[in-house]
Every structure is written in structure tokens, then in C-alpha cells.
Amino acid sequence: MTSNHLATELPSWSKLQQLHDTKGAKYDLRQAFKADPKRFEKYSEQFKGTKTDASLLVDYSKNLIDDEVLKTLLDLAREAKVEEQRDAMYAGVKVNSSEGRSVLHIALRDLPEKFKSKAEGVDEVKPELEHIKAFSDAVRSGSHKGYSGKQIKSIVNIGIGGSNLGPLMVTQALKPYAKKDLEAHYVSNIDGTHLAEALRACDPETTVFIIASKTFTTQETITNANSARDWFLKTAKDESHISKHFVALSTNVKEATAFGIDKANMFKFWDWVGGRYSLWSAIGLSIAIVIGYENFEQLLLGAHELDVHFKEAPLEKNIPVLLATIGIWYNNFFDAQSYAQLPYDQYMHRFAAYFQQASMESLGKGVTKNGKRVDYQTGEVLWGEPGTDGQHAFYQLIHQGTKLIPCDFIAPIETQNPLGKHHDILLSNFFAQPEALAFGKTAEEAKGELSAQDQSNDFLIQSKIFTGNRPTNSILAQKITPATLGALIALYEHKIAVQGFIWNVNAYDQFGVELGKVLAKKILPALEAGDPNKPGDHDSSTSGLISYYLKNRKGH
Numbered sequence: 001m002t003s004n005h006l007a008t009e010l011p012s013w014s015k016l017q018q019l020h021d022t023k024g025a026k027y028d029l030r031q032a033f034k035a036d037p038k039r040f041e042k043y044s045e046q047f048k049g050t051k052t053d054a055s056l057l058v059d060y061s062k063n064l065i066d067d068e069v070l071k072t073l074l075d076l077a078r079e080a081k082v083e084e085q086r087d088a089m090y091a092g093v094k095v096n097s098s099e100g101r102s103v104l105h106i107a108l109r110d111l112p113e114k115f116k117s118k119a120e121g122v123d124e125v126k127p128e129l130e131h132i133k134a135f136s137d138a139v140r141s142g143s144h145k146g147y148s149g150k151q152i153k154s155i156v157n158i159g160i161g162g163s164n165l166g167p168l169m170v171t172q173a174l175k176p177y178a179k180k181d182l183e184a185h186y187v188s189n190i191d192g193t194h195l196a197e198a199l200r201a202c203d204p205e206t207t208v209f210i211i212a213s214k215t216f217t218t219q220e221t222i223t224n225a226n227s228a229r230d231w232f233l234k235t236a237k238d239e240s241h242i243s244k245h246f247v248a249l250s251t252n253v254k255e256a257t258a259f260g261i262d263k264a265n266m267f268k269f270w271d272w273v274g275g276r277y278s279l280w281s282a283i284g285l286s287i288a289i290v291i292g293y294e295n296f297e298q299l300l301l302g303a304h305e306l307d308v309h310f311k312e313a314p315l316e317k318n319i320p321v322l323l324a325t326i327g328i329w330y331n332n333f334f335d336a337q338s339y340a341q342l343p344y345d346q347y348m349h350r351f352a353a354y355f356q357q358a359s360m361e362s363l364g365k366g367v368t369k370n371g372k373r374v375d376y377q378t379g380e381v382l383w384g385e386p387g388t389d390g391q392h393a394f395y396q397l398i399h400q401g402t403k404l405i406p407c408d409f410i411a412p413i414e415t416q417n418p419l420g421k422h423h424d425i426l427l428s429n430f431f432a433q434p435e436a437l438a439f440g441k442t443a444e445e446a447k448g449e450l451s452a453q454d455q456s457n458d459f460l461i462q463s464k465i466f467t468g469n470r471p472t473n474s475i476l477a478q479k480i481t482p483a484t485l486g487a488l489i490a491l492y493e494h495k496i497a498v499q500g501f502i503w504n505v506n507a508y509d510q511f512g513v514e515l516g517k518v519l520a521k522k523i524l525p526a527l528e529a530g531d532p533n534k535p536g537d538h539d540s541s542t543s544g545l546i547s548y549y550l551k552n553r554k555g556h
């Protein structure tokens, strides 16, 4: 299923522009809520797993939308053939056209085999899960021992981008489910500090290194993996011990073998698993080790149940479609420059960082799938920090700054750590912030709060006005369990898919990360040669910087 369109050519695009100009820009949430006491019921959806405890309430009523806007947004989705593109993706059509690949992370979690996606390797998903189960069980139970017969106490996942952020985010978000006597470290950065700090906390006799790289050629990962092997061999001495301490997660068996990893220690996945969608695959091995295979399976099943919702719910009730199109409303018609994800759950502190890659690497594209340059904005700039820390840092700008920043607030109803009044206080903030953003404070109200003397101080009054009409979604999860987290991640993955379908960009390639990598490879020999007078053939800025570095570096 290919589509030829520029989003601006779809009939509903100009209608949305009109709607924005005639009423969207002036939309008043105070009035909207007053006029319709059932607005919350109308503009919220519940998602409940049937076989898992996944449970989400998504309230999108505090958006600058009415029935006409919403209908037009969904018309836009239909005109862009979102449903057909989704079905093609699920079926295994090679929708990643530039790389000639299917996009089937949904097949990794389709344990009930509902979608019958077709691609080479789909039938290997379950055997590979068995492999993950056997290894994670062995490490957790202590039956997999280090070369000197000791039980494994630390794992170090070495990977970057999608081979790091997903497992890192999930193991943090699900920390209450983690095995207590096992330390998990995640090393991604080529900065030697990252590996050095992790190794300081490890003992070679009791550490397993998980080399996670789809391609097994990524410079950071291979360099870190080699340094980890050197560190290990300094103590272990004998290379035959490597097999008990190094495993590889990769689609590239040849390179992993060349690195010295035993076939039995390789966990494979397939080219239809995009790096930033790979936590459900062998890349999730560290998740299974940390939280146990049964919990890992719940994560997959929760995501699968959301996949079913995305596939079967009518667009009017389809949560990923609603969030995606509402996002487009602001990104393309209100010129919103960014979008914030704000989890009110300390364990979810890497959630926005994870979706930064998933969303921005997927949708940061400037050409359509047919090679036409787009004449509209694409990927949202995504950022965020957990509440309430964010409140004391950047919320001032969200409330009163000149930029429109749509936000998603996410919180669990049940905390993993009941502690006095803490959770109610946290949640009171979770409820209050979207309320303040939506309804603001008028000049009258601001004036009423001032002393008689200050009531004529216009600067004070103006400074205390909150314009309101700042849009938010509020997502309440029952509890951040493995299944609920799986559903939440899948929800945002599908939001990305829908936006890609509408903007008609390929959300599954990443050519934008290449150029800088190629230039770095050209620069490295000059740094290794070390002659400040020979920085290589560059512009004066780059050469000047390299020479300055070479002249001033010490301890090399």
C-alpha cells in the first residue's frame, strides 16, 4: 500500500486551515466546558486489556477541538488512507520502502498469532522467545554461572539508540519488578566515562555483557564491547571464558561471530524490527533478565492488546489515531514547535528520552515516500521530565510563555510506593496542571487576588494573567505494571505510525544520522596522528577546532 500524497493536497488539510483561522485560534476551553457538561465523557476513551491488567484512561477533552475539528482530523486520516496503511504494515508489506523492509514490531508481541503477519522470520519469533526465557531464567536462578563458578550478579547491556533506550527505560519504569540481587548497567556513550563507571561497579567473575546491536557495526557499541572484553580478559585470562560472559543480540550473525561470540550465545532478530522499535525483540533480553520472563511476556501482551485496539477500533475511538491527529492539529495549524510528555511517575523518568528517539528519528523527515519535498512541518520536537520536578523547572514557560506547547500528562492511579500523603499530593499536581493550562486566570481574577493598593498596578495584573487554552491530554494508568507499560509504549508507537502515514514520510528509515558518522570517521585519523598543523581538509572553523584540540590536549 503506497500513497502518493503531500499532506497539504488532502481535501481536509485546507478545511483544517480554515477551521483554525475561523475558530481554532480563538477556541475558548472555559466556554466549551460550560456549554457541554458531558465534554469529558465525550472526549475520553478507556483502554482495558482483556487478558492482562493493562488499563488506561485517556482524556483528550482539554484540547482546542470540537466535533467539527475532530471529524475533519479523522477525515484527514481517512484521506491519507491511514487504515489501509496500518493494515499493510500489519500484514507485512514492505512499508519501509527506502530500505525495502516490512515493519513488524507488532509481530514480536503477537503471541496469540492474531495478525498472521507475513515476513521471513516471523515463525522464528516464538523459538527466539524460548531462547530468551531459557537464558534469563538461568541467569536469574543462578544456574548460569561465571567462569569461576560464581553466580552472576551484574549484567551490562552495551548498545546505543534503540539498542539501549528501550531496555533502559523499561527496566527503570518497572524497577519494582526487578530482581533485587542483580545489578543492571546500560552503557551506550562512546565517552569512556560511561563504560568506566559501569565497570567500577562490576566483578569480571560475576558479570555478563550483553552486546546489543542490530547491525553489529555501530562504532560506539563495538568500541565499548572491545574495551569490555579487554577488561574481562585482564582477569579471566583465557579467551574460552568469554562464552560464559558475552552474549550478542543482533540481526548480523556474521559480525557477531567475527567478534568472537558463540552461536549459542546469539539472540537474533530480523531486519523488519526497527532499532527504535526493538525492545520487544532479543534487544529486550536485559528486560527479561531484570524483571523475569513472565513479566517480559506481560509487557509484550499488553502491547499486543493495544495493537488489537489500533487495528480494530473505529477511528473515532482509536486512541493512537486521536492522539496523532490532535498532535497534527497543533504541529501543522497552530505552529506548535514542540510537544512535552510529562509522566507523574518517578520510575518513568526515561520515558520522554525513549520517545525522543522513537518519534524524532522516525518523523524527522523532509521528503515524502515518493521523494517529494514536503511543504509542511513534520516531526514534533519531543521533550519532557517527570512531574513535579518539571513544574519547578520549565512549566513557567508552558503556562505563560509565548509558545504553545501541547503536553501529555501521564500518571498511575496506584503508586508502587505508598508513602503517607505523597501520592495524593503528586496526583493533585497531575490534576491541577492541565486545569491551570486549560482555564488559566483572567485579568479580573488576577485583580481580585491583589491588595487594594496593587489593584491599579497594571504590570502586576498582566503578569498574573494565565491566558489558558493551552492544550493537554491526561492519561491515567491503573498502575505501571508490565502490561500497562507495554500498552502505553505501543500507544505512542502507533501515534508515530499514524503521523507518518498522514505526512506520508517513511517513519522507519534514518538516513539523517549518517552524514555526521561519515565525517567523524574521516576526522578520526587526524586526531590519532596528532599533528595540529594537519587537521585535514575542512572549513576554517572545523580545522581551527581540531588544531586547537590537538595543540591543547594532554595526557593522550
Ligand SMILES: O=P(O)(O)OC[C@H]1O[C@](O)(CO)[C@@H](O)[C@@H]1O
Binding pocket: 160, 161, 162, 163, 212, 213, 214, 215, 216, 217, 218, 221, 275, 276, 361, 510, 513
Ligand atoms: O542497533 P545498532 O545497529 O547498533 O544501531 C543503534 C542505533 O543507531 C541508529 O541506527 C542511528 O542512531 C538507530 O536507529 C539505532 O537504534
